[in-house]
Amino acid sequence: MSLMNRYAAWLPDNPVMRAELAHLLQGQAREPGWRRGIRRLALTVGLGMAVGLFTAALLAAILQIELTDRFRQPDIRLMVIPFVIFTLLVHFGLMLSTLSLAANSIAREKQAQTWDMLVLTSMDARQIVRGKWAAVIRRQLPAYLALSALRIGAMVWFTLDFWSFSFGPFPQSPAIFPPLLNFFFFVLFITSMTLANLAFTAACGIWASAVTSRPALAMVRAIINRLALLLIPAIIIYFAINRVEVSSFFSGRFFGMMFNISFNLLDNGATESTSLIFVRHSFAEESSQIVIELGWLLASALAALGIYALWTGVALWRAQTLAVKHLETPPE
DSSP: OOHHHHHHHHSOOSHHHHHHHHHHHHHHHTSOHHHHHHHHHHHHHHHHHHHHHHHHHHHHHHHTOOOHHHHTSHHHHHHHHHHHHHHHHHHHHHHHHHHHHHHHHHHHHHHTTOHHHHHTTOOOHHHHHHHHHHHHHHHHHHHHHHHHHHHHHHHHHHIIIIIHHHHOOOTTSOEEOOOHHHHHHHHHHHHHHHHHHHHHHHHHHHHHHTTOSOHHHHHHHHHHHHHHHHHHHHHHHHHHHHHSOOOSHHHHHHHHHHHHHHHHHHHTTHHHHHTTTOOEEOOGGGTTHHHHHHHHHHHHHHHHHHHHHHHHHHHHHHHHHHHHHHSOOOOO
């Protein structure tokens, strides 16, 4: 199967997707103008702050300048902390709105008794479920891309203020600044994890929506599904790390990677992303370890993205199965 065919299979552009997307955009258009203006203003200010923080960290790495002490100044914190709080509110607000839109998709059809009309289109359960899921993703994609930028700025501040405070500076050892390539991986990692979170969250909402015709109950189920799927691998990894004895350097690195994977699932990559760009204070002979550590970090990041993709596929498969069972759609 070609790349375009795989994309079309996962994000189909079918009549169900187009109709659902039109419905979602129509709901967005009903938002009062003053509220939309305030939201856009706050987002513009936040994005400006994020760009400024990232640019400062990148220039500091290029010019070999430590910004830790400057970022701990009270006036800097007074400006940045509200931005971080705003980023957290946007993150959880988007998560809940995505769950709500997805959880309402199939349940709304059943409640309004329009599901039979949808079935008469002769599309199978897979096309209907994937179409609803793709519509939610396309509706939320611009907001999640903006969230990625906000998270990049927030993680830069967290790295320079808290992370560097925990691990330095130590005057007796030289500073090792992150390679510029790390900033590329930093942006790529946060953006990938944020978009994977969008796909996974929407799939959990679609799964819950296929079970019931009550949107409120579907929303509760969606939240439970999402928490359960994230906690299960984290708990398994935690018990595995605590029960298995670390007997070698490789096994220690491996279990460290497993620990990073569990954290990536729980905080959507926030903690591990900071490891890519913080200024280390170490002796020169230890600087060669940075490349090895970067490899382990990237491996754990890819593993976390793989788990997100796996759970997204499982949630969509369950939604498809339940749509056939409970809503009497024609099977494939």
